[in-house]
Amino acid sequence: MLQKQNQKRKIAFIVEHCPIKGLYPFERVILLNKLLQEEESTLVFAKTTSSLPLQMFERAGISPVLFDNYNELAKTMRNLELDLIVHDGKDTLPEHVSLIRPYCKTIVHFDDFGDGNALIDCNILALFDEAREQMPMNALAGSYAFAVSDELKAIAESRIDMPENELPHIVVAFEDGDEQNLTYRTLRHLTQLQIPLKISVAIDAEYRHSVEDLQLMVLSRRNTSIVKEERALQSLMPVADIVICNTNYTPYKIAAVGIPCITLAQNEHELAHAFARELNGFIHLGVGRKMKQSSIQNAVMELLLHEARRDRAIRKQRSLEILHNNEILQSLLTDLAHGRHNIAHI
Incomplete structure (x- = not known):
């Protein structure tokens, strides 16, 4: 026995x-x-x-x-x-x-x-x-x-003594194909913000749309770039101040590391997922295809203007002990x- x-x-x-x-x-x-x-x-x-x-x-x-x-x-x-x-x-x-x-x-x-x-x-x-x-x-x-992954653990460790960015750095990362092209919609709304920002757009191997349309948009915007890599989000997480992403598995990556985050659902399946909510340190704006410019801009400004709001988001995420x-x-x-x-x- x-x-x-x-x-x-x-x-x-x-x-x-x-x-x-x-x-x-x-x-x-x-x-x-x-x-x-x-x-x-x-x-x-x-x-x-x-x-x-x-x-x-x-x-x-x-x-x-x-x-x-x-x-x-x-x-x-x-x-x-x-x-x-x-x-x-x-x-x-x-x-x-x-x-x-x-x-x-x-x-x-x-x-x-x-x-x-x-x-x-x-x-x-x-x-x-x-x-x-x-x-x-x-x-x-x-x-x-x-x-x-060990990669996320290393990123979390690297952010403990992360130096302050010269400009607030927003990372846009809609993984899992981005069927509604929320990457384009979000970038368009962010470029209308009349404040100094650095914006990085993460484009991974599953992105289904034309990158040329995004490139045309960033041409007229200083400190805005497209990062096209297989694991684009992970390459940007060590230096991100805010991440805007979908509500599938991506919020778990963000919470494991601890980054203020705004989420948008790519479809009805993602809308039903309950993890990326205020309780766990996220600002959730619902279905991305119904996103209003004012909603995403207000959410970004809320995080940028209120340090206590950012700290509270990180604290809630880290309390989950996802690592x-x-x-x-x-x-x-x-x-x-x-x-x-x-x-x-x-």
Whole structure:
């Protein structure tokens, strides 16, 4: 019996690309795999039509097993004798979960809003909505569901003694594709502010619109630039005074570091996410496509003019202790893999 307890548990990660959730689910799987692979036996399955996630795996030294459909995945899993399956990314269908359910005693999903979540043991939610008390019994929701990279930890450390910028530095960063082109709308409104500012526009690999339109706008504005990099936001976070972003996973990155932040929802899915609110140190302005110039300008001026408002935002964000999330997630998944939880009563 003792030998069985000391055995490594077999854990399979499944991650599928979902356009509205962006690349973060792949990053979370990479981080969780790294946390668990020393003590347990891990394997990663991936489904994507984009080369970007595959590049992320390659940099992390992971060779995922690629699959096209769940019938294929179920055949592969049939003989693995898995103790835990962890799924991330795309929302699931009941028929897909039913195919792999017989081959693992415990199935955990992250941020699954599909009907398939009714058939799993635990759904861990970072993208929770306001009505948390009405969640299903198998759901766990909280800011701890965001796994933190070493890069974010280093940025947080670098900002402790951050020198004051010569000009207030606003970073505009709408990640996960920016389907409504809120980058352009926000930049247009900010350029109408008649005060000295430095504005940096973060354009990552998922941005779906013309960069030329943005470049034309910044030509007429001093101290305004476009930063086009794969991880553009992270490159600017060490020097940002204010970040304006969407309400998917990006606010978690901001809160981990501690930066005054204004958020706009890119779509109705993001509008339902309750993390980026005043309670946690954010100014939330609702759906971005309905944004009024006065609203975004007033929010920016509120932060620029009131140091106490900025300090309060940072204090609320840091009180969440997001930088310690990985220890919580590692412990939770390890306990689930070893059957040390009565999931209905976690």
